[in-house]
Amino acid sequence: MIENFATTFTPLPVLVPLLAAAATLFAxxxxxxxxxxAIVALSVVVAVAAVLTYLADHAGTIALQVGGWGPTEDGLGPLGITLVVDRLSALMVLVSSIVLLVVVFYAIGQGIRDGDGRQPVSIFLPTYLVLSTGVFMAFLAGDLFNLFVGFEVLLIASFVLLTIGGSKERVRAGVSYVMVSMVSSLVFLLGIGLVYAATGTLNLAELSLRLADIPEGTRMALFAVLLVAFGIKAAVFPLSSWLPDSYPTAPAPVTAVFAGLLTKVGVYAIIRAHSLLFPGGGMDRVLLVAGLLTMLLGILGAIAQSDIKRLLSFTLVSHIGYMVFGVALSTQLGMSGAIYYVAHHILVQTTLFLVVGLIERQAGASTLQRLGGLAAASPLLAFVFVVPALNLGGIPPFSGFIGKVALLEAGAEVGSVLAWMLVAGSVVTSLLTLYVVARVWTKAFWRARKDAPEGHLSAAAPAVLLDDTEESMDVEYVDRDDVGRMPPGMLIPTGALIVVGLLLTVLAGPIVAYSDRAAQEVLDRSQYITAVLGDSR
Structure with a gap:
C-alpha cells in the first residue's frame, strides 16, 4: 500500500507545475x-516533496515506470520513462521547491518587473513554472535521455527569463548563455549517443550494470564526455567563465533562481554519473584538481569585482568547488558533506541575490562605488544581508561552517597529498569569502554615502542616503518612484528564506544524519538498481 501511495506522488513534481504553466498561459x-x-501549484509541490522525502527515507527508493513500460521478460531494461526518488533526489526536489515558492512570492512582491514598465510580465509566471518543471524532471529522471530533456526544458525557459524586458545587456547575456548551453547540450547529446552505442540502453540502473562490462578505456572516455557536459552546467573550472557574464543582467528573482538552482542541477548530474554509472574513482584526481581551481580562481575573481551581482556570481562559481571536492573524495563522509553543502548553498546563494534586489530597490544601484550608508538608512536591510553573508563565509555556528567542517574532515580522512591541498584551498577560499562579504559590508553598509566615489550618480538615490546632514534633505528624488522603498512582499520572502537557511543550523543533527544516509545510499548502488530493475538483477 505504501508503495502504491509513493508511486502516485512520484510524478506530481513534474506534472503539477507543467499543467499550472499551461493554465497561467491561458490566464x-x-x-x-x-x-x-502559480502559488498553489508550487505549494502543492512543496507538500508532495516533503512526503516523498519522508517516504524515501523510511520506505526506500521509489521507482515509477511511466506507462507501465518496465523491464521486459527477455532481460531488456525499462524501455519507457523512469522516475526515481531516493534520499538524494527527494532532498533536491524539496529544497528546490521551497526556493521556487519563496522566489515567486518575492517576484510578485516586486511587481514581477524590475522597474521597466515595458516588460511582458504575463509570460513570466508560465515560463517560471516551465523552468520549475525542468528542474524537477532533471532531479527525478532515471535515464540519461530524460535528464537531457530536463536540461533542455531549463534552457528554453531560462533564456526567456534571462532576456525578459529586452534590454541590450540582457539580450547579449542571453545569447552568450544560450550559446554555451547549446554547446553543453551538444556534448551531452554526443555522450548519450556514445553511451547507447556502447551499452544499448540509457536507463541509469541498467547502465550501472552494463558499463562494468565494457573496457576501462572506453568507460573513462564516456565518463569524460559526460563530465564536460555536466561541468559546463555546474560551472566547474575551466568551464565556468560564462556564468558571471550571464546571471547579473537578469531581474533579481530570476538571478536568484539561476544562482541557487541551475548550477546545482549540474552538480547533481555529476554525483549520479560519478557514483552510479562510473564508480571506482577513475576520474577522481581530475575532479579534485578541478574543484581546487574552481574554489581559488572563483574567489579571486570575486575579489576583483565592484558590482555585488558579479561578485556573488564569482562566489557562486567558487563554492561549486566545495561540492566537487566532496564528490571526488569517493567516501561516505565526503559525499555526505557535499550533499549537505548543496542544500546549504541553494538556500544561502538564493537569499543573497534576493537581498541584492532589495539593495537596488533601497539605494538604486548594486555597484559598490555608488553605495554607502545602507546600515543607517535601513537596519533591517543590513540584517537580512549580514546573516546569509556570514553563513556563506562559514562563520560558526551557521550551516556553511558545518558543511565545510564535514568536507575538511573528509579530506583529512583520505589523507592524500591532493586531498590535503584541497583542505588548504578550502580554508583559504573560506577566509577570502569572508573578506569579500566584509568588503561589501564596509563599502555598501558602513561608510557614508557621500564617501562613495560615485554616490551622487546612483539612480534615484533617496536624499537621506546622500548625506548625513539636515541640508541633504533638500535634495530631490529622481523620477523612478520605487527606489527607497522595499515592499513587504519582497522583504517577507527574503526573511522566510533566511529562516529556512537557519533551520539547517538549528536542525543540523537530523539533517546531517539524513545526508549521511543519502550518501550511503548513493555510494551503495544496489538499492537504486533493485528499485528500478527488480530483485532479478
Whole structure:
C-alpha cells in the first residue's frame, strides 16, 4: 500500500507545475488568477516533496515506470520513462521547491518587473513554472535521455527569463548563455549517443550494470564526455567563465533562481554519473584538481569585482568547488558533506541575490562605488544581508561552517597529498569569502554615502542616503518612484528564506544524519538498481 501511495506522488513534481504553466498561459489577461495558480501549484509541490522525502527515507527508493513500460521478460531494461526518488533526489526536489515558492512570492512582491514598465510580465509566471518543471524532471529522471530533456526544458525557459524586458545587456547575456548551453547540450547529446552505442540502453540502473562490462578505456572516455557536459552546467573550472557574464543582467528573482538552482542541477548530474554509472574513482584526481581551481580562481575573481551581482556570481562559481571536492573524495563522509553543502548553498546563494534586489530597490544601484550608508538608512536591510553573508563565509555556528567542517574532515580522512591541498584551498577560499562579504559590508553598509566615489550618480538615490546632514534633505528624488522603498512582499520572502537557511543550523543533527544516509545510499548502488530493475538483477 505504501508503495502504491509513493508511486502516485512520484510524478506530481513534474506534472503539477507543467499543467499550472499551461493554465497561467491561458490566464495571461488575469494576473491575479495567474499568481494564485502559480502559488498553489508550487505549494502543492512543496507538500508532495516533503512526503516523498519522508517516504524515501523510511520506505526506500521509489521507482515509477511511466506507462507501465518496465523491464521486459527477455532481460531488456525499462524501455519507457523512469522516475526515481531516493534520499538524494527527494532532498533536491524539496529544497528546490521551497526556493521556487519563496522566489515567486518575492517576484510578485516586486511587481514581477524590475522597474521597466515595458516588460511582458504575463509570460513570466508560465515560463517560471516551465523552468520549475525542468528542474524537477532533471532531479527525478532515471535515464540519461530524460535528464537531457530536463536540461533542455531549463534552457528554453531560462533564456526567456534571462532576456525578459529586452534590454541590450540582457539580450547579449542571453545569447552568450544560450550559446554555451547549446554547446553543453551538444556534448551531452554526443555522450548519450556514445553511451547507447556502447551499452544499448540509457536507463541509469541498467547502465550501472552494463558499463562494468565494457573496457576501462572506453568507460573513462564516456565518463569524460559526460563530465564536460555536466561541468559546463555546474560551472566547474575551466568551464565556468560564462556564468558571471550571464546571471547579473537578469531581474533579481530570476538571478536568484539561476544562482541557487541551475548550477546545482549540474552538480547533481555529476554525483549520479560519478557514483552510479562510473564508480571506482577513475576520474577522481581530475575532479579534485578541478574543484581546487574552481574554489581559488572563483574567489579571486570575486575579489576583483565592484558590482555585488558579479561578485556573488564569482562566489557562486567558487563554492561549486566545495561540492566537487566532496564528490571526488569517493567516501561516505565526503559525499555526505557535499550533499549537505548543496542544500546549504541553494538556500544561502538564493537569499543573497534576493537581498541584492532589495539593495537596488533601497539605494538604486548594486555597484559598490555608488553605495554607502545602507546600515543607517535601513537596519533591517543590513540584517537580512549580514546573516546569509556570514553563513556563506562559514562563520560558526551557521550551516556553511558545518558543511565545510564535514568536507575538511573528509579530506583529512583520505589523507592524500591532493586531498590535503584541497583542505588548504578550502580554508583559504573560506577566509577570502569572508573578506569579500566584509568588503561589501564596509563599502555598501558602513561608510557614508557621500564617501562613495560615485554616490551622487546612483539612480534615484533617496536624499537621506546622500548625506548625513539636515541640508541633504533638500535634495530631490529622481523620477523612478520605487527606489527607497522595499515592499513587504519582497522583504517577507527574503526573511522566510533566511529562516529556512537557519533551520539547517538549528536542525543540523537530523539533517546531517539524513545526508549521511543519502550518501550511503548513493555510494551503495544496489538499492537504486533493485528499485528500478527488480530483485532479478
Amino acid at each position: 495571461g489577461r488575469r494576473p491575479r488568477l495567474q499568481r494564485a495558480i
